[in-house]
Amino acid sequence: MLSQFTKVCRCGIATSAMKQINKVTVIGGGQMGAGIAQVAAAAGDQVTLVDVNDSVLQNSEKTILKSLERVVKKKYAESPEAGSAYIEDIMDRISTNTDVMAASKDVDLVIEAIVENLGVKQELFKKLDGIASSNTIFASNTSSLPIREIAKATNRLDRFGGVHFFNPVPLMKLVEIVKAPETSQATFDTLTKWGKKLGKTTVSCQDTPGFLVNRLLVPYLMEAVRLYERGHGSKEDIDVAMKLGASYPMGPFELADYVGLDTCKFIIDGWSELEPDNPLFKPSPLLNELVAEGKLGRKSGEGFYTYKK
Numbered sequence: 482m483l484s485q486f487t488k489v490c491r492c493g494i495a496t497s498a499m500k501q502i503n504k505v506t507v508i509g510g511g512q513m514g515a516g517i518a519q520v521a522a523a524a525g526d527q528v529t530l531v532d533v534n535d536s537v538l539q540n541s542e543k544t545i546l547k548s549l550e551r552v553v554k555k556k557y558a559e560s561p562e563a564g565s566a567y568i569e570d571i572m573d574r575i576s577t578n579t580d581v582m583a584a585s586k587d588v589d590l591v592i593e594a595i596v597e598n599l600g601v602k603q604e605l606f607k608k609l610d611g612i613a614s615s616n617t618i619f620a621s622n623t624s625s626l627p628i629r630e631i632a633k634a635t636n637r638l639d640r641f642g643g644v645h646f647f648n649p650v651p652l653m654k655l656v657e658i659v660k661a662p663e664t665s666q667a668t669f670d671t672l673t674k675w676g677k678k679l680g681k682t683t684v685s686c687q688d689t690p691g692f693l694v695n696r697l698l699v700p701y702l703m704e705a706v707r708l709y710e711r712g713h714g715s716k717e718d719i720d721v722a723m724k725l726g727a728s729y730p731m732g733p734f735e736l737a738d739y740v741g742l743d744t745c746k747f748i749i750d751g752w753s754e755l756e757p758d759n760p761l762f763k764p765s766p767l768l769n770e771l772v773a774e775g776k777l778g779r780k781s782g783e784g785f786y787t788y789k790k
């Protein structure tokens with residue numbers, strides 16, 4: 482646990498050196514939270530996955546199991562028994578809970594992957610700050626919100642950072658580690674070390690909109706939607722063009738559906754509020770319409786395209 486790494490400086494205030502993360506609470510059992518829980522447990526961490534109700538968590542467990550079965554099919558092609566043991570071992574390290582307070586009391590790290598809404602994230606962390614151990618590091622997986630703004634809801638700005646995973650978490654090799662102005666070097670180093678322990682390559686980011694990847698990726702996705710809205714190409718052709726002409730694994734409409742159209746809308750709406758005159762951040766009427774109709778992409782069964790449930 483963290484406490485063994487805590488030093489006391491001459492003034493008597495506990496300061497932190499780099500710590501080892503072994504016990505993690507992941508809040509939000511959606512696409513990202515389930516993936517983060519999976520890779521943390523696969524790296525040996527004890528993980529509690531939290532969501533608002535049990536049916537969501539049952540779904541998260543099914544998603545994790547399905548993903549592990551895909552991993553095992555390759556990794557243990559020659560030895561199905563070892564594959565089953567591998568899955569069992571990882572699943573044993575994951576528990577679920579709908580009580581966020583009970584699940585966050587005594588852990589090394591609480592990482593949040595709930596809805597991309599500043600107020601909701603602040604409310605969550607404000608509550609958690611009151612009950613979590615002072616040694617617990619808080620992190621957000623936000624795609625687009627300033628880490629500092631989320632952290633401001635707490636009294637632990639030094640022990641708060643961004644850890645931004647990519648979808649699908651088990652396959653994507655990158656994690657962005659975000660150092661907000663008050664994030665301590667020890668917190669940043671601890672989070673970086675944790676990202677590496679999970680088998681990811683980490684890059685260091687400042688607390689700027691979209692960090693590195695999304696600052697480039699989201700304007701590209703939105704530009705594809707605008708191209709389509711202007712009638713300058715069908716979405717199918719734009720997707721094929723980017724896959725075959727630029728070697729992207731998915732076209733922009735496939736990728737927006739994969740990320741979630743609600744998340745894309747939250748991101749672009751937030752940025753356009755910050756910089757209303759920036760043409761890259763202009764909201765899209767078509768995206769707004771799809772989200773209003775509940776067409777959120779793959780996760781809801783329909784977005785730009787329709788998916789079999």
Ligand SMILES: CC(=O)CC(=O)SCCNC(=O)CCNC(=O)[C@H](O)C(C)(C)COP(=O)(O)OP(=O)(O)OC[C@H]1O[C@@H](n2cnc3c(N)ncnc32)[C@H](O)[C@@H]1OP(=O)(O)O
Nearest residue numbers: 548549551552555624646647648649651652695730731740
């Ligand atoms: C919004 C944000 O804040 C940030 C973001 O995340 S932006 C989004 C970033 N993500 C991307 O850009 C993803 C782009 N897409 C891709 O890289 C690929 O399409 C993909 C990796 C998702 C799927 O790959 P694919 O070749 O199209 O599909 P598929 O054949 O199903 O899968 C390829 C392999 O990965 C495995 N796989 C796919 N999804 C998996 C999962 N969730 N878990 C485990 N394994 C998985 C499959 O089993 C398959 O393995 P084999 O090759 O051994 O059969």
Ligand SMILES: NC(=O)C1=CN([C@@H]2O[C@H](COP(=O)(O)OP(=O)(O)OC[C@H]3O[C@@H](n4cnc5c(N)ncnc54)[C@H](O)[C@@H]3O)[C@@H](O)[C@H]2O)C=CC1
Nearest residue numbers: 509510511512513514532533594595596597623624648740
């Ligand atoms: N979808 C993507 O490609 C990526 C998303 N992100 C970020 O990760 C976060 C989550 O995104 P997704 O997993 O895609 O969303 P999702 O919609 O799949 O899952 C969000 C989950 O959070 C739960 N939730 C909402 N409020 C909650 C609360 N107060 N307490 C507990 N659970 C709560 C919901 O029930 C839902 O299960 C967002 O901040 C998003 O911007 C980051 C990287 C990639």
